[in-house]
Amino acid sequence: MIPDSDAEVISRVLAGDTEAFAILVARHRDRFARFARHMMGNREDAEEALQDAFVRAYRSLGRCAEPDRFDAWLYRILANRCRTAAARRRRRERTFVSDDRALDQAWSRPEVERSEWREELARALARLEHKQREAFLLKHVEQLSYEEMSVLTRDGVSALKMRVRRACVRLQLFLKDGDQIRGQHV
Amino acid sequence: MSDEQFDDLIERVAAELREPVALRPDFDARVMARVQQARPRGMGRVLQWLVAPRQVAISPLTGLAAACALILGFWFALAQGRSSRMVAPAAVERVADERLAAEVEVVRFVLVAPGANAVALVGDFNGWDTGSTPLRPVGATDVWSVEVPLVRGAHEYAFVIDGREWRADPAAPRAGSNDFGPPNSVVIVGARAS
Numbered sequence: 001m002i003p004d005s006d007a008e009v010i011s012r013v014l015a016g017d018t019e020a021f022a023i024l025v026a027r028h029r030d031r032f033a034r035f036a037r038h039m040m041g042n043r044e045d046a047e048e049a050l051q052d053a054f055v056r057a058y059r060s061l062g063r064c065a066e067p068d069r070f071d072a073w074l075y076r077i078l079a080n081r082c083r084t085a086a087a088r089r090r091r092r093e094r095t096f097v098s099d100d101r102a103l104d105q106a107w108s109r110p111e112v113e114r115s116e117w118r119e120e121l122a123r124a125l126a127r128l129e130h131k132q133r134e135a136f137l138l139k140h141v142e143q144l145s146y147e148e149m150s151v152l153t154r155d156g157v158s159a160l161k162m163r164v165r166r167a168c169v170r171l172q173l174f175l176k177d178g179d180q181i182r183g184q185h186v
Numbered sequence: 187m188s189d190e191q192f193d194d195l196i197e198r199v200a201a202e203l204r205e206p207v208a209l210r211p212d213f214d215a216r217v218m219a220r221v222q223q224a225r226p227r228g229m230g231r232v233l234q235w236l237v238a239p240r241q242v243a244i245s246p247l248t249g250l251a252a253a254c255a256l257i258l259g260f261w262f263a264l265a266q267g268r269s270s271r272m273v274a275p276a277a278v279e280r281v282a283d284e285r286l287a288a289e290v291e292v293v294r295f296v297l298v299a300p301g302a303n304a305v306a307l308v309g310d311f312n313g314w315d316t317g318s319t320p321l322r323p324v325g326a327t328d329v330w331s332v333e334v335p336l337v338r339g340a341h342e343y344a345f346v347i348d349g350r351e352w353r354a355d356p357a358a359p360r361a362g363s364n365d366f367g368p369p370n371s372v373v374i375v376g377a378r379a380s
Contacts, residue, residue: 014313018225025217030206037207047209055220062313121202140200168196175195 007067014061021058028071029054031142032078038137039082041126049085053078075152079134086130124174128167135160136167289337291375295345296331297321297355302347305330309343309370316346338376344369 004012004023012020029050036046036053057064057074064073125133138149139160146157153160210216244252295307307319311334321330342361345353354360355371 018221019218021221022214022218025214029209029213029217033209033213034204034207038203043207046207047213050209051213051217051220054217055224058221059224059310060314062310062315118202121199125203137203140196141203168192171199172192172195175199 005068006070010061010064010067010070013058021054021061024057024070025054028074031071032074035075035137035142036078036082038125038141039079039130039133040085041122045085045089049081050078052085053081056081072148072152079152082134083130120175124171127174128170132163132167132170135163136171139164140168290335291338292333293336293373293375294331294333295321295343295355295373296324296329296357297345297353298328299330299345299347299353300328302328302330304348306346306349307332307334307343308346309341311336311341311343316349321345336373336375340372340374342370342372344371 004020006024006027009020009023013024032050032053033046036050037043040046040049053074056077057070064070066073125136128136134153135149138144138152139146144152146160149155149160150157155163297305299305305321306316307321308314308316309319312318319332319334321332323329324331343355345355347353354369358371358373361370361372
């Protein structure tokens, strides 16, 4: 049996079959969970942003101009939710590690359930500016083309290329910093 | 670090980040619970169903049969009307109208749009369809207007000028954060004291 396309599911939801929205949730949640997790830096905030994105998508489903590209539309909503949530969190507290002393403290905190490499990577990613992190994830992790990214972010292709390049350079520097800090603690 | 090493590092990073991320097992249930809460209820749901655009596919034969049935029904109603006085329907309609009137208010939307050739009203009540609720120019002025029956509650809306420019109502409060583009306005129907 051929599963309903996103557009067909959306038609059903708009016709009153609310439960059909669960098909869209199940179909797209894993991919978007990864993006949200890396954008937000922790599972709780990521799940909250993703939930918000799905509920907002449901409320505005009639405005999805290209139902066959529901995933691209949802990406835009989620990216905005992550941006809003991150800004709110920055105002509320300094969660992301942003200075060397905090970095040292974070490094010395035992994180038994994660590998060293993952920890180091998460910290490096968290140190990127929000837009650089978003561009890096869309390009290298979600493997979108620059044209697709441009549609999602409403930024120009040249600006996005520059942003991804800078993100890569900064990631490399941060990961090198991590090596040095680790060396000091060994 | 050479270019090759640099590319290799970025690929390692990307590969690590592409690993699946686990969600709590009840994630879908929590989303659907919030979706159910967000679902329009009562008349709002009925109205949404009525105004939501959808495609209907019927065969030519079915279409022909439906057309014949309509003509026959119309002819029969005319014949009945001639042979006996029509009773009851008007009263039934009046009761239905009164029930509906308790839930629905007619709202006039007005926009001053100098130089516009067409203005449309879009909102959650018409599926954000730019073709379903056009405004009409008021005389030879720049004022455009349309009246729309809306069920009680808060409705988000905006105007679309010449099919491309999305504009919030300058005379109405703005909706909360909008992830999808330009800001919308809000109209609250039934807020006045009854």
